[in-house]
Amino acid sequence: MNPIVMKFGGSSVENIEKMQAIAQRIQQKKTDGFDVVVVVSAMGKTTNQLLELARQASTNPSKREIDLLISTGEQVSISLLSMILNENGQSSIGLTGFQAGIKTSGLHTKNKIEDIDIEKVEKHLRDGKIVVVAGFQGLNQDGDITTLGRGGSDTTAVALGAKLNCRVEIYTDVEGIYGVDPRLYPNAKKIDMISYEEMKEMAFLGAKVMEPRSIEIGHRFAVEILVASAHQNTPGTLIKEFDPSMETKSITGLSISERVILVSINHLPSQSRHTADLFIKLAQNEINVDMISQTNTPDGFVNLAFTASSEDTHLINDVLTELQKKYDDVIISTDTNIVKVSVVGMAMRTQSGVAATLFELFAANDIDYKLITTSEISISYTISSALKEKAVHLIASAFNL
Ligand code: ASP
Ligand code: MG
Numbered sequence: 001m002n003p004i005v006m007k008f009g010g011s012s013v014e015n016i017e018k019m020q021a022i023a024q025r026i027q028q029k030k031t032d033g034f035d036v037v038v039v040v041s042a043m044g045k046t047t048n049q050l051l052e053l054a055r056q057a058s059t060n061p062s063k064r065e066i067d068l069l070i071s072t073g074e075q076v077s078i079s080l081l082s083m084i085l086n087e088n089g090q091s092s093i094g095l096t097g098f099q100a101g102i103k104t105s106g107l108h109t110k111n112k113i114e115d116i117d118i119e120k121v122e123k124h125l126r127d128g129k130i131v132v133v134a135g136f137q138g139l140n141q142d143g144d145i146t147t148l149g150r151g152g153s154d155t156t157a158v159a160l161g162a163k164l165n166c167r168v169e170i171y172t173d174v175e176g177i178y179g180v181d182p183r184l185y186p187n188a189k190k191i192d193m194i195s196y197e198e199m200k201e202m203a204f205l206g207a208k209v210m211e212p213r214s215i216e217i218g219h220r221f222a223v224e225i226l227v228a229s230a231h232q233n234t235p236g237t238l239i240k241e242f243d244p245s246m247e248t249k250s251i252t253g254l255s256i257s258e259r260v261i262l263v264s265i266n267h268l269p270s271q272s273r274h275t276a277d278l279f280i281k282l283a284q285n286e287i288n289v290d291m292i293s294q295t296n297t298p299d300g301f302v303n304l305a306f307t308a309s310s311e312d313t314h315l316i317n318d319v320l321t322e323l324q325k326k327y328d329d330v331i332i333s334t335d336t337n338i339v340k341v342s343v344v345g346m347a348m349r350t351q352s353g354v355a356a357t358l359f360e361l362f363a364a365n366d367i368d369y370k371l372i373t374t375s376e377i378s379i380s381y382t383i384s385s386a387l388k389e390k391a392v393h394l395i396a397s398a399f400n401l
Helices: 016-031 046-057 063-070 072-087 119-126 153-164 196-204 212-220 272-284 310-326 354-364 385-398
Strands: 003-008 035-040 092-095 102-105 112-116 130-134 137-139 145-147 168-172 193-195 225-229 237-240 253-269 289-296 301-309 331-344 369-375 378-384
Touching (some): 016 072, 016 130, 035 153, 046 063, 063 072, 153 212, 196 253, 253 310, 272 301, 272 310, 301 310, 301 369, 310 331, 378 385
Parallel strands (some): 035 130, 092 130, 168 225, 193 237
Antiparallel strands (some): 225 237, 331 378
């Protein structure tokens, strides 16, 4: 067999016309000699609309029922696309996640793929059919329909590629992965090849082109992933194992994460118990803390700052109100006019001076930052939202992104 997985997102299957257009591309792959598995998302903004209906139906709908509801979007796409292919004389079959053997586990609306019984898909491929699989969904041990988290069709596609041991092609609205979002920086250059590590870091740090977990699976099973335009025949970006032939710019990409809240807590009595209590409270409220910094003052206090998603602002404020009641002298402030700007590059592992260049760039251009965190291949800064564009332009032009 010569399998390949092609994935199309919601905007590529928005209406019948668009489905007819992608059907041509899919059939061409078949003509080129591939055994084609297609993964599709729900049509256009269907998933959002279904979630809106759930909101109208109930103030607190069960997650199981949400999964039952939002998984229907993909089922509409697979049946219509399969009909179109058959209408064109190309034998095709649509399969839900369950029918395609996708087994999941975990919390409803956030399931993970455990395994795929691939026999059925393979049998249809051997029969010469194009197999159209619903993205984003599976079945758990209890026999309930589950979903994989927003953007989860990417994960379905890459997991199928891992199981079939073949390349995965993700077709999108853009021509590939860019060093920086072209909407923020019109001169942005498309990247020809990028390593799993860099792509994963960029996706986690805010680049929206691919679902981060899908890259993780791709990395683990060494699945080559091509991200390319659904509309044009341009080369796209290949995500693969790092190799030295990849361009070694000191920075490969820049990501922005928009919805950030920065919390500063000053003059907290310096005892590790207090800090522990605060973070336990945050955890109990399922607040996902991102960056943290703490400094001790000579007179026995700590100054503490952290960031989290601004979607959790209400929950965070509740925790902070309690804290203020407990310690009279503590000074608390929050800021949601903040973005996190992150630069990513494998070269940071071996090259020094990336941080120095950025500090100099920010200093020379009056860009203040608050928290900074680093990983082996990235550096992140929180800066005021008002300075976002300026910072992006400076970094992108300094590092030729
Ligand atoms: N339809 C789902 C969503 O909107 C899955 C996907 O598009 O990947 O999140
Ligand atoms: Mg997507």
